[in-house]
Amino acid sequence: MCYRHPDRPTGLSCSRCGRPACPECLRPAAVGQHCIDCLRNDGVQRSAVRPTFGDRGISPMVAKPMVASRPYATYGLIALNLVIFAFCALQARGFDMIRSQLFVDWALVKPWIAGGEYWRLLTAGFLHFSVTHIALNMISLYILGRDLEIAIGIPRYLGVYLTALLGGSAAVMLLGSGTAINAGASGAIYGLMGAVLIVVLRARVSPVPVISIIVLNLVLSVTIPGISLLAHVGGLVFGAAATAGILFLPQWVLSADRRNAAAASRVGWIAIVVLLIVAVAIGVGVGISYANTHILVG
CATH class of the missing domain: 1.20.1540.10 (Rhomboid-like)
Incomplete structure (x- = not known):
């Protein structure tokens, strides 16, 4: 589910922080796509945020396979x-x-x-x-x-x-x-x-x-x-x-x-x-x- 829109299933995720997000919340980047919250930081370094099962609106069945730091x-x-x-x-x-x-x-x-x-x-x-x-x-x-x-x-x-x-x-x-x-x-x-x-x-x-x-x-x-x-x-x-x-x-x-x-x-x-x-x-x-x-x- 999109981390900003819990009612929207998605197969996409931010390639910077790893959170699942719908197309409305993603923007194309040089590598993959970044969520709008990452873009708001305008390049500020942050550690990767991985959704946990307690995160609001994120199902364990989706959160686990959506996040991958390396191919x-x-x-x-x-x-x-x-x-x-x-x-x-x-x-x-x-x-x-x-x-x-x-x-x-x-x-x-x-x-x-x-x-x-x-x-x-x-x-x-x-x-x-x-x-x-x-x-x-x-x-x-x-x-x-x-x-x-x-x-x-x-x-x-x-x-x-x-x-x-x-x-x-x-x-x-x-x-x-x-x-x-x-x-x-x-x-x-x-x-x-x-x-x-x-x-x-x-x-x-x-x-x-x-x-x-x-x-x-x-x-x-x-x-x-x-x-x-x-x-x-x-x-x-x-x-x-x-x-x-x-x-x-x-x-x-x-x-x-x-x-x-x-x-x-x-x-x-x-x-x-x-x-x-x-x-x-x-x-x-x-x-x-x-x-x-x-x-x-x-």
């Missing part, structure tokens, strides 16, 4: 991707990742998904083809993830990331080639771009810079060979939808008398779970259909 989940995701890349490189004895057994076992290839190896829908998002590939993705993950994680909290941030990753895999399964090898965190990262766009819209800040970045990246996805546009678009759509479910859906579906922190949190998580189920259902369903089609043809 620990983003650091963890970067570390996980780097460790997996290093392991694959050691197995391959170089950077020809197809020589890595782990890469072969985890990459997203439609016929192998059709063979029942559904874990590839998830694991492909933690593989990378080259040093350049992982470097660009991890830099993007750091830039996008650090503020987004602080804004919406670690659990929901990870929920959006996972939804976008599986959404990108679903798009590849639905519309992609049966012979292509797909791998990379870019589907999830495009999902974070979509999430940032939704946060900006919720904060009533001009979305033009974010939209420009998204359009530029989509153009690059089309013009540079070997990049999976489908994974990018799928991740973008699912990541934006998951974040909209967190920030907008509660006010759309909950009446004013039922709109409290706990109910808003439930609605947001229901949206994430539904999108996860849809993404997995698309991936698995296309895999089963692909397998049946090829059995009939054969």
Whole structure:
């Protein structure tokens, strides 16, 4: 709940003091957004204020995940991707990742998904083809993830990331080639771009810079060979939808008398779970259909 308006559920928080606040009480800053009380101090140094369960109008269910001083989940995701890349490189004895057994076992290839190896829908998002590939993705993950994680909290941030990753895999399964090898965190990262766009819209800040970045990246996805546009678009759509479910859906579906922190949190998580189920259902369903089609043809 907003610390100044206890009747307003919010998924945003001040990046200086950490208090949850609605868009009316936040102003854009160089990094994240600051509440109007912090801005009144006009740069005066203060220690971070963390809401306690006794604070007026703040629900324990919202206060805990809203405050994060460091983007620990983003650091963890970067570390996980780097460790997996290093392991694959050691197995391959170089950077020809197809020589890595782990890469072969985890990459997203439609016929192998059709063979029942559904874990590839998830694991492909933690593989990378080259040093350049992982470097660009991890830099993007750091830039996008650090503020987004602080804004919406670690659990929901990870929920959006996972939804976008599986959404990108679903798009590849639905519309992609049966012979292509797909791998990379870019589907999830495009999902974070979509999430940032939704946060900006919720904060009533001009979305033009974010939209420009998204359009530029989509153009690059089309013009540079070997990049999976489908994974990018799928991740973008699912990541934006998951974040909209967190920030907008509660006010759309909950009446004013039922709109409290706990109910808003439930609605947001229901949206994430539904999108996860849809993404997995698309991936698995296309895999089963692909397998049946090829059995009939054969």
